[in-house]
Amino acid sequence: MRPSLFFIPGALIFWGWQMQTLWIAVVLVLIILFSEWSRTKFDLSVSDFNKFVDVSTIILAGTIVLALTIDAKKAIWMLLKWLPVVLFPIVAAQKFTSAGKIDIQSFFLTARRSAKRPFTKSGKKTGKKTTGEPTKGQIGTLGFESKKIDISYLYVLFCILSSGANLSRDYLFFTATVFFTIWALWHVRSKRVSVWIWSGFVVLAIGSGYAGHKAVLMTSIKINQWVIAHYTGMYSNNPFKTHTALGEIGKLKLSNKIVLRAAYENYKQGNTYLLHNGSYNKFLKSTWFARSDFEPIVPADNKTYWQINPKINPSLNMTLYFKPDRKKSVLSLPAGTMTISNLKADKCRKNQMQVVRVEDTSPIISADVSYTEQHVWDIQPYDRDLLIPREEVVTVTTIVGGLQLTGKTPQEILVLVKAYFSNQYTYSLELQGKGKYETPLENFLLHAGKGHCELFATATALILRATGIPARYATGFIVHEYSDLENRLVVRQRDAHAWVKAFIDGKWQDVDTTPSGFFDEDNKKNPSSFFSDLFSYLAFVLSQVRHETGKEFINKYGLWLILPLAIILVLRLRKASRIKRVKPSSDPMTAMKDQQTNDSFYLLETYLKKKGMPRYAYETFSSWLERIEPYWLEHNMSDELKILLRTHNRMRFAKAGVTNQEKETLYAAIEAIIRINQIK
Amino acid sequence: MDQINCQWAHELLNRLSSRIESVIKGQSQNIKKVLAGFAAGGHILLEDNPGTGKTTLAKALAKCMNAGFTRIQFTPDLLPSDILGVSIFDPGQKIFKLHKGPIFTNILLADEINRASPRTQSALLESMAEGQVSIDGTVLRLDDLFFVIATQNPIESRGTYPLPEAQMDRFSLQLKLGYVSKEDEVAVLSDLKHKNPLDVLDACVSLEDCLRLRQMISHVHITKDLKRYVVDLVGATRNQPGILLGASPRASIALMKTAQALALFDNQDFVTPDHIQQVAIDVIAHRLVLDSQSTFSGMTAQSIIQDILTSLLVPV
Structure with missing residues (x-):
C-alpha cells in the first residue's frame, strides 16, 4: 500500500519551514510532484539503484567534509539539517521508476556482493541476470536477501529527524512527528479493525510516548545534577574559585592522570620546578581565601600574545602544554612570569597575586612562557599577610614558643622551621581531618605528627606570621618527573602541591617545608603505569593534530577533499546514461490490469x-x-x-x-x- | 477440443482414480497427480519410506489398464542387459538371436530403483526419454504407450545409490506419498478382512483409450501468459541462490503438460494458474541440486520452490 501523493511533499515542506530553507524544499517537492504527474518513467535495474545510492553516499561524504570545514563544532547539526537533500537522489530515483520500490540490496555493499556470489560459484557467468531485463511476471530479482522496499517512509522519518535539528523548545516538533506518524500508519493500518479502536491505540501510543519522553528528560536532568554534584564535591575543578579548603589537594593526590606537560629551556636532570596556580592570604576555619581583584590584560598579535608583567633580563623560557578542562581555566605558571605567547584565548586576566586565568581558549594549549627568577610581581605584604585566626593562635604560639623563634633573624627562623618539620613530622597521604581536636591544624601539629603538603604549608605560613614574617599560602604543581617517552616533563594530578610564599629580604620567596622526597611516597601510593601514560601521550598528540595541525590543514585544503569524491561520482555515473526510459503502459501486466x-x-x-x-x-x-x-x-x-x-x-x-x-x-x-x- | 472429448477424458480419469482409490485409501491428491503425470506422457517416481503403499499404487494403476505390465525388482547385482535384453548365440541356426528384456512392455514398474547401481539405473535413460532401446547397435522402438513408474526409498536409507541427475530429470514428477491419516489406515485394515482389494481390481481402460487420452492433452488450451508463468517458475530456479543446478527446459514441458492433464481432470479444456501451482513442486523439486550451504541451513528443494512460488506475480 502506498502512502498518498502529498506524504513526502508534506514532510519536505515541514523540514524546509523548520530549517528556514523553504525554497530548497519547494524545489524538491516540485521534482517529486513532477514524478507523480509525469507519464515518463524509467526502467531502473538494481545496479542503477546502486549508483543512486552511491551518489547519495558521496554527497553525504561531501557534506561531512564541508560541515567539518565550515564549523567542526556544529558539523553534526549541519549534517542532520541537510539529510533530506543528501538522501533525495534515492527517493527521486524510486519515484521515477516504474516499479516504485527499491531493492534492499542497493543499500548494503555486503548484500550486493552476496547477490553476485551464487552465480560465480556455480560457474555460470550469469551475473548479468541480476541486472538484466526483469521478467514480466517477476517481483524483482529472486533471492533470499532480495527484498523490495518503499523508502518513502524512511525518507519522511529522516525529514522529521532533520527538522528536529533546529532544537525549538515548543511542541511544534512533537506535534508534527505525531501528525506524520499517524499519516504514515493510516495507510498501513489493518482494515479489519475499526477506525475507533485504531485511533484509541494511537492516542494511547502518543500519550505514553509523551510521558516516556518527559520521564527520560527528567531522569537525564537528575543524573546530570548528580554527576555534577559528585564531581564538584570531589575535585576543586572550578578554576575561578577564590578559596581552598584543607584536604582539597590531598584528594587530587589520589589520581596519577597526566594533567600538564612542561618543557624547560635549560632543563637538567633532577631539577624540580614549582608551577604557581593560586595564592591565598586569609586563613579562616581551615580554608584559605584569595583576592579576586582581577584585571584584564591587553592582548597583542591576534589575541595570542599576552604581556603579564614588564620584561626584565635575564629571562628564561619554558613551554606549557595542557588541555583546559573547560572554556576557562587558571594557568599554572612559574613565579615571575613576564609574557605568554602562542596562547589563543579570548580573555586573559590576572590578579595582584599573579594568578592568571584565561577564557575561551583553544581546545588544546601549548603556550610559550617567558619568566625570570630575579623578581616576582606579587603585591607587597599588607596586614592580611600577618593574620592568625583566633582558633589557631594557641597551637601556633605553642610551636613558636617551643622552637624559641622570637628574636631570631628571618633566615635563622626559616632554617629552624624547615629542620623542625623534616625531623619531627612525616609525610602521609592519609587525610586525617581534625580528629577529636578543635582544628585539623591542631591535630597535625600537636598530636598526629603526620600529614600532607597542605598542612605543612599552612602550619609554616602561620608560624612565620607569628614571628612577624608575612607569609602566603600557594598552590600549584611540583614538576619533577621527566618522561623519556615524551622527552619533556610531565605533571600528574597527584603532583598538585601547596607551599608557602614568605616575604624575606624585601622579596617574596618560595618556602617548601614538606619533607623532601614526598613524591616518591605519592608514587608508591599511586604507581603510574606505562600503558596509561602511553595512551595519555597518544591522546595528547592526537588532539594536537586535531586542533592544531589538522585544523590548519582543513582550513587551507579542506575544500580540496571534495575533489576525489567528485571524481568518484563522475566515474560512478559514467554509465548512468544507459538507463532505459519506459512508456507508462509498456508493462504487459499493468496493461492487462488496466484492461480488466x-x-x-x-x-x-x-x-x-x-x-x-x-x-x-x-x-x-x-x-x-x-x-x-x-x-x-x-x-x-x-x-x-x-x-x-x-x-x-x-x-x-x-x-x-x-x-x-x-x-x-x-x-x-x-x-x-x-x-x-x-x-x- | 470439443466439449464431448473433454467430458470423455474427464470421466475416464475420474473412473481410473476412483478405482485406484478403492485400493489406496486417503491418497486422492497423489493419485490425481500420478494419473495426470501418466496422461501427460511422463514417468513417475514415488519416493517414501518402506510400507507407505508405493508399490501398491503402481500395481493398482497397472491393473486398471488393459495393457502390458512388467515389474523389475531392482537389486544391487542387476545388470543393464537384465532390463534391456541381450543377444544370445543360437547354436542351431548359428545366428545371434535377440532376447528382449522386460523393458518391452507398456507399463514398467521399476521397484526400488535406487537399490541397483547407477550403471543399471542408466539403462533406462534412452528408453524413458525417447521411447527406444539400442541393443548391440540395433535401435528398437518401444510401444507407443510406455510408462515407467518407479519407486525408491529415501536416499538416506542403507544400501541405496542415488539416481544420477540425468536420470532424475527423466521423471516428470516425483511424489512423496507420506503416511495417511489414522482413519484411512483403519480403513485399510478393514478392507483386508475379506481379500486383498488389489486382487479383485480389474481393468477398466483399454490401451487405445490411454493413447487417445494422451493425444488429447496437447489440445488443452494454455494462454501465453500462463506459458510465461511456467517458464518464469522453472527459470527462477536457475538464478536462485543456494542452487547448484536449476531445472531444465524439460521441466517446463513437463510442468505444462501435467497442468494440462490436471485441467482435464477438472473437466476444463484450458489450464488455469491453479493447475500449475498444484504440481509445480512435484514437477520441479527433484531436478534441483542444492549447494551444501543451503542444505546445511535446512533448506530443501521443496522449500525453495515454495519461495519462488510466493515471489512470482501470478496471472489471474
Whole structure:
C-alpha cells in the first residue's frame, strides 16, 4: 500500500519551514510532484539503484567534509539539517521508476556482493541476470536477501529527524512527528479493525510516548545534577574559585592522570620546578581565601600574545602544554612570569597575586612562557599577610614558643622551621581531618605528627606570621618527573602541591617545608603505569593534530577533499546514461490490469482489499478466496463463488472465452455479492 | 477440443482414480497427480519410506489398464542387459538371436530403483526419454504407450545409490506419498478382512483409450501468459541462490503438460494458474541440486520452490 501523493511533499515542506530553507524544499517537492504527474518513467535495474545510492553516499561524504570545514563544532547539526537533500537522489530515483520500490540490496555493499556470489560459484557467468531485463511476471530479482522496499517512509522519518535539528523548545516538533506518524500508519493500518479502536491505540501510543519522553528528560536532568554534584564535591575543578579548603589537594593526590606537560629551556636532570596556580592570604576555619581583584590584560598579535608583567633580563623560557578542562581555566605558571605567547584565548586576566586565568581558549594549549627568577610581581605584604585566626593562635604560639623563634633573624627562623618539620613530622597521604581536636591544624601539629603538603604549608605560613614574617599560602604543581617517552616533563594530578610564599629580604620567596622526597611516597601510593601514560601521550598528540595541525590543514585544503569524491561520482555515473526510459503502459501486466479492472473478479478484489483482505500477488483467485473464506464468506456463498470463478477462468484462460451474456451474468452476480456484504 | 472429448477424458480419469482409490485409501491428491503425470506422457517416481503403499499404487494403476505390465525388482547385482535384453548365440541356426528384456512392455514398474547401481539405473535413460532401446547397435522402438513408474526409498536409507541427475530429470514428477491419516489406515485394515482389494481390481481402460487420452492433452488450451508463468517458475530456479543446478527446459514441458492433464481432470479444456501451482513442486523439486550451504541451513528443494512460488506475480 502506498502512502498518498502529498506524504513526502508534506514532510519536505515541514523540514524546509523548520530549517528556514523553504525554497530548497519547494524545489524538491516540485521534482517529486513532477514524478507523480509525469507519464515518463524509467526502467531502473538494481545496479542503477546502486549508483543512486552511491551518489547519495558521496554527497553525504561531501557534506561531512564541508560541515567539518565550515564549523567542526556544529558539523553534526549541519549534517542532520541537510539529510533530506543528501538522501533525495534515492527517493527521486524510486519515484521515477516504474516499479516504485527499491531493492534492499542497493543499500548494503555486503548484500550486493552476496547477490553476485551464487552465480560465480556455480560457474555460470550469469551475473548479468541480476541486472538484466526483469521478467514480466517477476517481483524483482529472486533471492533470499532480495527484498523490495518503499523508502518513502524512511525518507519522511529522516525529514522529521532533520527538522528536529533546529532544537525549538515548543511542541511544534512533537506535534508534527505525531501528525506524520499517524499519516504514515493510516495507510498501513489493518482494515479489519475499526477506525475507533485504531485511533484509541494511537492516542494511547502518543500519550505514553509523551510521558516516556518527559520521564527520560527528567531522569537525564537528575543524573546530570548528580554527576555534577559528585564531581564538584570531589575535585576543586572550578578554576575561578577564590578559596581552598584543607584536604582539597590531598584528594587530587589520589589520581596519577597526566594533567600538564612542561618543557624547560635549560632543563637538567633532577631539577624540580614549582608551577604557581593560586595564592591565598586569609586563613579562616581551615580554608584559605584569595583576592579576586582581577584585571584584564591587553592582548597583542591576534589575541595570542599576552604581556603579564614588564620584561626584565635575564629571562628564561619554558613551554606549557595542557588541555583546559573547560572554556576557562587558571594557568599554572612559574613565579615571575613576564609574557605568554602562542596562547589563543579570548580573555586573559590576572590578579595582584599573579594568578592568571584565561577564557575561551583553544581546545588544546601549548603556550610559550617567558619568566625570570630575579623578581616576582606579587603585591607587597599588607596586614592580611600577618593574620592568625583566633582558633589557631594557641597551637601556633605553642610551636613558636617551643622552637624559641622570637628574636631570631628571618633566615635563622626559616632554617629552624624547615629542620623542625623534616625531623619531627612525616609525610602521609592519609587525610586525617581534625580528629577529636578543635582544628585539623591542631591535630597535625600537636598530636598526629603526620600529614600532607597542605598542612605543612599552612602550619609554616602561620608560624612565620607569628614571628612577624608575612607569609602566603600557594598552590600549584611540583614538576619533577621527566618522561623519556615524551622527552619533556610531565605533571600528574597527584603532583598538585601547596607551599608557602614568605616575604624575606624585601622579596617574596618560595618556602617548601614538606619533607623532601614526598613524591616518591605519592608514587608508591599511586604507581603510574606505562600503558596509561602511553595512551595519555597518544591522546595528547592526537588532539594536537586535531586542533592544531589538522585544523590548519582543513582550513587551507579542506575544500580540496571534495575533489576525489567528485571524481568518484563522475566515474560512478559514467554509465548512468544507459538507463532505459519506459512508456507508462509498456508493462504487459499493468496493461492487462488496466484492461480488466472493470471486470467482475477484479471488482471483488478491489472491494475486499478495502475491507482489509487483499490478495497477494502470488495467489490465484481460488487460493485467495480459500484463505479469506473464514473471515467473510458464508458457506453457500463460497460455493457460488467457486462456480463464478469457473466462469471467470473460462473467460480469462479458455480459447473460446465466454459469451457477452455470461459476462454480464457474472458481473451482476459479483455485484450482488458485494452489495449483500456491504449491507452486513 | 470439443466439449464431448473433454467430458470423455474427464470421466475416464475420474473412473481410473476412483478405482485406484478403492485400493489406496486417503491418497486422492497423489493419485490425481500420478494419473495426470501418466496422461501427460511422463514417468513417475514415488519416493517414501518402506510400507507407505508405493508399490501398491503402481500395481493398482497397472491393473486398471488393459495393457502390458512388467515389474523389475531392482537389486544391487542387476545388470543393464537384465532390463534391456541381450543377444544370445543360437547354436542351431548359428545366428545371434535377440532376447528382449522386460523393458518391452507398456507399463514398467521399476521397484526400488535406487537399490541397483547407477550403471543399471542408466539403462533406462534412452528408453524413458525417447521411447527406444539400442541393443548391440540395433535401435528398437518401444510401444507407443510406455510408462515407467518407479519407486525408491529415501536416499538416506542403507544400501541405496542415488539416481544420477540425468536420470532424475527423466521423471516428470516425483511424489512423496507420506503416511495417511489414522482413519484411512483403519480403513485399510478393514478392507483386508475379506481379500486383498488389489486382487479383485480389474481393468477398466483399454490401451487405445490411454493413447487417445494422451493425444488429447496437447489440445488443452494454455494462454501465453500462463506459458510465461511456467517458464518464469522453472527459470527462477536457475538464478536462485543456494542452487547448484536449476531445472531444465524439460521441466517446463513437463510442468505444462501435467497442468494440462490436471485441467482435464477438472473437466476444463484450458489450464488455469491453479493447475500449475498444484504440481509445480512435484514437477520441479527433484531436478534441483542444492549447494551444501543451503542444505546445511535446512533448506530443501521443496522449500525453495515454495519461495519462488510466493515471489512470482501470478496471472489471474
